Amino acid sequence: MAECEAIIERLYPELERRLAKVKPDLLIARQGVKLKFNDFQLTTQEHVWPRLSKDDLITTARKTWNERRGGRGVRLVGLHVTLLDPQLERQLLLGL
Numbered sequence: 577m578a579e580c581e582a583i584i585e586r587l588y589p590e591l592e593r594r595l596a597k598v599k600p601d602l603l604i605a606r607q608g609v610k611l612k613f614n615d616f617q618l619t620t621q622e623h624v625w626p627r628l629s630k631d632d633l634i635t636t637a638r639k640t641w642n643e644r645r646g647g648r649g650v651r652l653v654g655l656h657v658t659l660l661d662p663q664l665e666r667q668l669l670l671g672l
Contacts, residue, residue: 577641581634583653584609588630591655595628599659602628606658609637614649628657 595602607629608622621640625632633655641650 577638580611580637580641580650580653584630584634584637584655587653587655588633591657592628595657603660604628604657605660607633607636608656609633609640610652610654610656611637611640611644611650612652612654613645614651616651617648619644622656622658 592602595604603626605624606622607625608620610618610620612618619640621636621644623636637653
């Protein structure tokens, strides 16, 4: 798991930089982690989270690692976010 955390530490600044280009406030709808195992099976764990958070991504990765790895080696670690839907944001703002 230490290697997985180190990879997240390396990937996170790039994700943050890319997100800041399109969403400077870093507000998101969801964030998650993908793990590809040495048998080429892929698992994704994501959940609703309002703002990009490295600590939350590491916690999610640790949970996924412990619950889904099953002793398999990990060959790929990925991070992703889902942006808020602008239409939904607009509707929510109109209600204020």
